[in-house]
Amino acid sequence: MYDLLIAPFADYAFMQRALIGSMLLALSSGPVGVFLMLRRMSLTGDAMSHALLPGAAIGFLLYGLKIVPMTIGGLIAGLLVALLAGAVSRFTVQREDASMAAFYLISLALGVLLVSWRGSSVDLMHVLFGTVLALDGAALTLIGTICVITLSLLALFWRGLVAECLDPLFFRSVSRMGTLAHFVFLGLVVLNLVAGFQALGTLLSVGLMMLPAAAARFWLNRVGPMCALACGIGMLSCAAGMLLSYHASLPSGPAIILSAGGIYLLSMLAGPRGMLSSLLPASRHRTA
Amino acid sequence: MTRPCITFFDLTLGYGGHPAVHHLNGTILSGSLTAIVGANGSGKSTLMKAAAGILRPIGGTCRRAEGLSVAYLPQQSDLDRGFPAQVIDLVSLGLWPKRGLLGRHTAADKALLARALSAVGLEGFDKRSLDSLSGGQLQRALFARAICQDADLVLLDEPFNAVDRRTVDDLLAIIDGWVAEGRTVIVVLHDHDLVRARFPQTLLLAREAIAWGDTQAVLTPVLLAKARQFQEAWDDSAAWCAPDDAASAPKVSTATPERIHV
Numbered sequence: 001m002y003d004l005l006i007a008p009f010a011d012y013a014f015m016q017r018a019l020i021g022s023m024l025l026a027l028s029s030g031p032v033g034v035f036l037m038l039r040r041m042s043l044t045g046d047a048m049s050h051a052l053l054p055g056a057a058i059g060f061l062l063y064g065l066k067i068v069p070m071t072i073g074g075l076i077a078g079l080l081v082a083l084l085a086g087a088v089s090r091f092t093v094q095r096e097d098a099s100m101a102a103f104y105l106i107s108l109a110l111g112v113l114l115v116s117w118r119g120s121s122v123d124l125m126h127v128l129f130g131t132v133l134a135l136d137g138a139a140l141t142l143i144g145t146i147c148v149i150t151l152s153l154l155a156l157f158w159r160g161l162v163a164e165c166l167d168p169l170f171f172r173s174v175s176r177m178g179t180l181a182h183f184v185f186l187g188l189v190v191l192n193l194v195a196g197f198q199a200l201g202t203l204l205s206v207g208l209m210m211l212p213a214a215a216a217r218f219w220l221n222r223v224g225p226m227c228a229l230a231c232g233i234g235m236l237s238c239a240a241g242m243l244l245s246y247h248a249s250l251p252s253g254p255a256i257i258l259s260a261g262g263i264y265l266l267s268m269l270a271g272p273r274g275m276l277s278s279l280l281p282a283s284r285h286r287t288a
Numbered sequence: 289m290t291r292p293c294i295t296f297f298d299l300t301l302g303y304g305g306h307p308a309v310h311h312l313n314g315t316i317l318s319g320s321l322t323a324i325v326g327a328n329g330s331g332k333s334t335l336m337k338a339a340a341g342i343l344r345p346i347g348g349t350c351r352r353a354e355g356l357s358v359a360y361l362p363q364q365s366d367l368d369r370g371f372p373a374q375v376i377d378l379v380s381l382g383l384w385p386k387r388g389l390l391g392r393h394t395a396a397d398k399a400l401l402a403r404a405l406s407a408v409g410l411e412g413f414d415k416r417s418l419d420s421l422s423g424g425q426l427q428r429a430l431f432a433r434a435i436c437q438d439a440d441l442v443l444l445d446e447p448f449n450a451v452d453r454r455t456v457d458d459l460l461a462i463i464d465g466w467v468a469e470g471r472t473v474i475v476v477l478h479d480h481d482l483v484r485a486r487f488p489q490t491l492l493l494a495r496e497a498i499a500w501g502d503t504q505a506v507l508t509p510v511l512l513a514k515a516r517q518f519q520e521a522w523d524d525s526a527a528w529c530a531p532d533d534a535a536s537a538p539k540v541s542t543a544t545p546e547r548i549h550v
Contacts, residue, residue, distance in 0.1 A: 157389070163384065167366055173340050173360040175388075221372045224370055
């Protein structure tokens with residue numbers, strides 16, 4: 001049991017760093033994913049993760065596979081797309097899904113162009129799928145900082161975010177904060193995707209955001225507990241995925257996401273709001 | 289209680305350059321209870337949005353009294369009923385004007401929430417999830433939220449749609465309570481009998497104000513027939529409304545003291 005669960009982390013420093021980094025990331029992006037899902041923007045996370053690509057690619061082409069330039073590049077590209085898409089949906093008739101799709105496709109095309117221009121396909125795989133086992137101290141500091149920023153801002157804007165999700169028209173009639181809350185939230189999405197960049201890469205960083213959130217929805221019906229459960233599911237997936245990756249010699253990013261996917265499928269079947277409870281005939285009911 | 293609560297000066301509201309409310313003038317007095325009546329597409333909801341301050345006029349102004357707080361219950365709520373929230377979460381949104389983003393909900397606030405729920409007949413519903421409420425129960429919860437807002441002006445846009453008789457009576461009692469407390473209430477309604485029975489003031493709207501004043505003088509067969517005769521469809525080739533036309537539109541100054549301008 002020790003050999004199976006503890007030894008890989010006790011024996012290898014890189015495993016410890018990878019575990020701490022990915023767990024911090026799960027803690028940070030879990031609640032963000034819950035709000036994305038509740039605002040029916042689940043696929044926005046995916047779109048945004050693609051939108052980061054050109055920025056990260058420019059950082060990668062100029063400085064190689066280093067976390068600081070790639071992070072800053074991704075952050076700029078992501079915020080730009082979030083801001084443009086958000087502005088289009090707030091000030092024109094087009095809804096956010098359409099404007100987001102337009103801007104992320106432009107961004108993705110630019111990114112692919114940039115990567116293929118100078119790099120080989122191996123480089124592209126690095127950018128897209130990440131290298132959780134190569135997390136260094138700088139990357140850990142970055143992820144930790146982003147985690148603290150995210151949790152603080154979420155706590156600060158909590159009531160506004162809930163009000164904006166629950167009844168946006170009402171919120172507009174009592175407060176002008178809706179737009180600010182929306183942009184702060186989009187900023188947090190970008191920030192967390194960027195944080196997940198090094199650990200999981202553009203394609204999979206969104207998985208640690210959305211899969212735990214989607215799984216938590218099957219168990220609970222209040223926002224706060226749902227966020228806590230999403231964090232827990234995310235962290236569990238990280239540990240399980242790392243072990244899977246270590247023992248079966250699998251790439252770590254996909255192993256983590258597949259673990260989260262397994263928990264999602266389990267929740268979808270067995271959760272109180274899941275498939276089985278809605279398909280099985282109710283055995284009994286109360287009189288009132 | 290005869291201060292103006294909200295005053296419309298030559299107010300034109302609309303979408304894409306077409307007017308939905310055209311050159312409206314008039315005053316809603318503080319503490320009054322006004323019904324807005326008119327056909328579909330006559331601009332009732334648009335006017336409510338402007339009064340709530342969430343629709344910018346394309347002409348004229350909508351002047352609200354200094355420091356006026358508004359509670360607005362839209363006809364089509366953007367409320368997400370699939371959102372994982374309980375009735376108490378929805379009702380406590382009404383505390384936002386008082387507590388804002390970070391203010392703690394005090395014991396007095398919690399007592400207010402409980403009073404509001406009991407006033408609308410939803411005791412014991414505080415932990416019910418929103419997706420399990422019936423239409424009437426949801427409407428009661430939204431009234432409870434409006435109670436918590438403690439606003440000077442309450443705007444209700446067709447609040448009795450798909451609501452049973454008993455609920456209508458309960459909600460009307462709440463409206464009467466608001467008026468007794470000196471609040472101003474404006475309600476969009478289609479039920480003329482209900483308006484005649486319970487609402488002292490009426491604005492009959494057909495894009496322009498057909499009549500505005502004491503309900504008995506407004507809801508006459510002649511005026512109601514006139515209100516039905518407006519052109520609902522937009523005309524893309526309609527001439528631009530010139531300043532001269534605006535000047536010749538009925539002004540509040542030409543109205544009789546009862547504020548009826550026909």
